[in-house]
Amino acid sequence: xxxxxRIGVFICHCGINIGGxxxxxxxxxxxxxxxxxxxxxxxLYTCSEAGLTTIEKAIKEHNLNRVVVASCTPRTHEPLFKxxxxxxxxxxxxxxxxxxxxxxxxxxxxxxxxxxKKAKDLIRMAVAKAALLEPQTEPEVEVKDASLVVGAGxxxxxxxxxxxxxxxxxxLIEKEKELGGLxxxxxxxxxxxxxxxxxxxxxxxxxxxHGNIELMTSTDLKDVxxxxxxxxxxxxxxxxxxxxxVGTIIVASGASNxxxxxxLYQYGIYDHVVTQRELDEMLKKGKIxxxxxxxxxxxxxxxxxxxxxFELEAFPKSDTAELLRKILKARKEEGWPYCSRICCMxxxxxxxxxxxxxxxxxxxxxxxxxxVYKEYEDFYKRARDLEVRFVRHIEEAPPEITRTSExxxxxxAYDSLSGLEVKFLADWVVLSTPIIPNKDEVLLARMxxxxxxxxxxxxxxxxxxxxxxxxxxGVFIAxxxxxxxxxxxxxxxxxxxxxxxxxxxxxxxxxxxxxxxxADEDLxxxxxxxEEICPYGAPKIENGKSKIREILCRGCGTCAAECPSQxxxxxxxxxxxxxxxxxxxxxPAGMKEAEVPNG
Amino acid sequence: MVKGTSxxxxxxxKFEPVIVAYCCNWCxxxxxxxxxxxxxxxxxxxxxxxxxxxxxxxPTFVLEALxxxxxxxxxxxxxxxxxxxxxxxxxxxxxxxxxxxxxxTIGFEPERVKLEWISASEGGKFAxxxxxxxxxxxxxxxxxxxxxxEPK
Numbered sequence: 001x002x003x004x005x006r007i008g009v010f011i012c013h014c015g016i017n018i019g020g021x022x023x024x025x026x027x028x029x030x031x032x033x034x035x036x037x038x039x040x041x042x043x044l045y046t047c048s049e050a051g052l053t054t055i056e057k058a059i060k061e062h063n064l065n066r067v068v069v070a071s072c073t074p075r076t077h078e079p080l081f082k083x084x085x086x087x088x089x090x091x092x093x094x095x096x097x098x099x100x101x102x103x104x105x106x107x108x109x110x111x112x113x114x115x116x117k118k119a120k121d122l123i124r125m126a127v128a129k130a131a132l133l134e135p136q137t138e139p140e141v142e143v144k145d146a147s148l149v150v151g152a153g154x155x156x157x158x159x160x161x162x163x164x165x166x167x168x169x170x171x172l173i174e175k176e177k178e179l180g181g182l183x184x185x186x187x188x189x190x191x192x193x194x195x196x197x198x199x200x201x202x203x204x205x206x207x208x209x210h211g212n213i214e215l216m217t218s219t220d221l222k223d224v225x226x227x228x229x230x231x232x233x234x235x236x237x238x239x240x241x242x243x244x245x246v247g248t249i250i251v252a253s254g255a256s257n258x259x260x261x262x263x264l265y266q267y268g269i270y271d272h273v274v275t276q277r278e279l280d281e282m283l284k285k286g287k288i289x290x291x292x293x294x295x296x297x298x299x300x301x302x303x304x305x306x307x308x309x310f311e312l313e314a315f316p317k318s319d320t321a322e323l324l325r326k327i328l329k330a331r332k333e334e335g336w337p338y339c340s341r342i343c344c345m346x347x348x349x350x351x352x353x354x355x356x357x358x359x360x361x362x363x364x365x366x367x368x369x370x371x372v373y374k375e376y377e378d379f380y381k382r383a384r385d386l387e388v389r390f391v392r393h394i395e396e397a398p399p400e401i402t403r404t405s406e407x408x409x410x411x412x413a414y415d416s417l418s419g420l421e422v423k424f425l426a427d428w429v430v431l432s433t434p435i436i437p438n439k440d441e442v443l444l445a446r447m448x449x450x451x452x453x454x455x456x457x458x459x460x461x462x463x464x465x466x467x468x469x470x471x472x473x474g475v476f477i478a479x480x481x482x483x484x485x486x487x488x489x490x491x492x493x494x495x496x497x498x499x500x501x502x503x504x505x506x507x508x509x510x511x512x513x514x515x516x517x518x519a520d521e522d523l524x525x526x527x528x529x530x531e532e533i534c535p536y537g538a539p540k541i542e543n544g545k546s547k548i549r550e551i552l553c554r555g556c557g558t559c560a561a562e563c564p565s566q567x568x569x570x571x572x573x574x575x576x577x578x579x580x581x582x583x584x585x586x587x588p589a590g591m592k593e594a595e596v597p598n599g
Numbered sequence: 600m601v602k603g604t605s606x607x608x609x610x611x612x613k614f615e616p617v618i619v620a621y622c623c624n625w626c627x628x629x630x631x632x633x634x635x636x637x638x639x640x641x642x643x644x645x646x647x648x649x650x651x652x653x654x655x656x657x658p659t660f661v662l663e664a665l666x667x668x669x670x671x672x673x674x675x676x677x678x679x680x681x682x683x684x685x686x687x688x689x690x691x692x693x694x695x696x697x698x699x700x701x702x703x704t705i706g707f708e709p710e711r712v713k714l715e716w717i718s719a720s721e722g723g724k725f726a727x728x729x730x731x732x733x734x735x736x737x738x739x740x741x742x743x744x745x746x747x748x749e750p751k
Contacts, residue, residue, distance in 0.1 A: 073632045103647055533690065554684055573651060
């Protein structure tokens, strides 16, 4: 049985992201002229509820049996559109995307005409492939009702408790001897000024005594294999090596504090130049006394240096660790380019704590930009009321620190309002430094196949839509492993990651991609090459013929390319489907009305 | 060897090559996305065809693109050791040596085909690759088999 493709094309303006560069109405008119296209329209945001509704309506009204969306990247939005197709009664594999944002309008913003021409090509290619698509059925996999949580800081502990309380088995591993991560090293938390121990200690106790949590300290993750629903993690700890089988993984391995290089603001040279962390420590021990003046400097090692991809051109892989060491060393000198978001509140907190124990101490906070969001505005006002002085200095001319003959520190900076030089004699200079990625974060990310962002932190699958998911199904991120967060934000992300993982484990089953290999018995000569090259052991020669077990197949397609008798095809990526795009690009006149098998 | 460039086209420097880039979903396609998110500009000459893994790329994918008139073909995958499917890119690397030979035998300049490793975090590298390749192919001139008809 066969049917004629009836393709609907939906072109997204993405606000001004696409529409501001390429001519979207022109693309729409162009799409209408393409073979097999029976309907085309453009939307302000195709991914919005309104946009999705128009897809559903068009499928029904125009009897569409193929849908093409020309918008952003399929890596983030394909699932959303596929789900809409499914809801509208269309097999989700009869859907194709053209990426006219990330790979067109965003990279050709100064060449609108050429970008429009390219977008037409991309749409034509997607339409050509869509015409040849076939419906697929997704195999289901069992999800083991156990989770591995890597890192027992506040985020990991929160996630572990949340899943354990829902009845799931949790393996919680921590590389240090003690639990609590960065949180347990803090003194007081902003804005409540509660002891951090009041927050973290009960959680640590709860984790230790929870029947569903198997806690392993001084334990490292050595390797991970498997896939969503069924991961095998190799652990190494004081009791030797161990393997655990889990359905999901939550990475909550935390972050580190930036230590300034020796000599930056005389750090490491003058004793009384310290970091906020060190001031924290002194406050905790009550060692700060009643100094006359403390000067704090913000953004030390943060919002400095160039923003550039965190590029590890590691080739061969054995050099990665060495290259990573070099990158981190360079960053230590140059600073990190992002705002660490917690340092302003942290400085305000410590200023208030000093003022409360020693009201006569004058505190000056030198800042370039002060970022106090949500309720922290009140926290800032509280510091102002306590007469903490906030002085905005010219960032391009960093403060200079010298020591007077009396042994005091002199801080010289340029006031940004007057442009004039200001000088402060201080007993202590306190540097506010950022939270930075752990030195082995990249290595851990590689093991899990989770990408690293430009800031060196693990990257979420989508900043807005999937903030605790990663690009690896079944692997989630929580806490500072994906960027600076304060304690409450870490708890939020821990709960969120646990929620995401629990959905999978609670359902017991998850549908996996139908993009798998298929062997044609008639063409197969039983040479066994597929069996030999498959990393997952999916193909097996039975009675002289290759059989591919689709649940084991991960869909790379290597066997399809290697098979000498062309007996193996890849669902959704068949030769003629891939090549149709190339032909549509290069020989548009040859595009025809197609007839395709109807599954 | 087939000579594909007319001096005229070279002289006017108006030749805009069409380059087909087969990118794996996990690394290089993601790298191209990152170039977008980071707003790294590059020439408009490349058209990406997404496959799940470079391991999927049959030699005919490259050869047919050239036969159909592509001026250049890029195959981009994950760095060795970084393949989402463990070793698809190794298989591609082995295969690519044969592809290159075949391309040369047919009479194309071997520089028209390229195999590159681009990770999901290397948006800058992706943009640089497209800039560099476009310039190289522009120097080589159009594909001698080229029968492309400009779309309206």
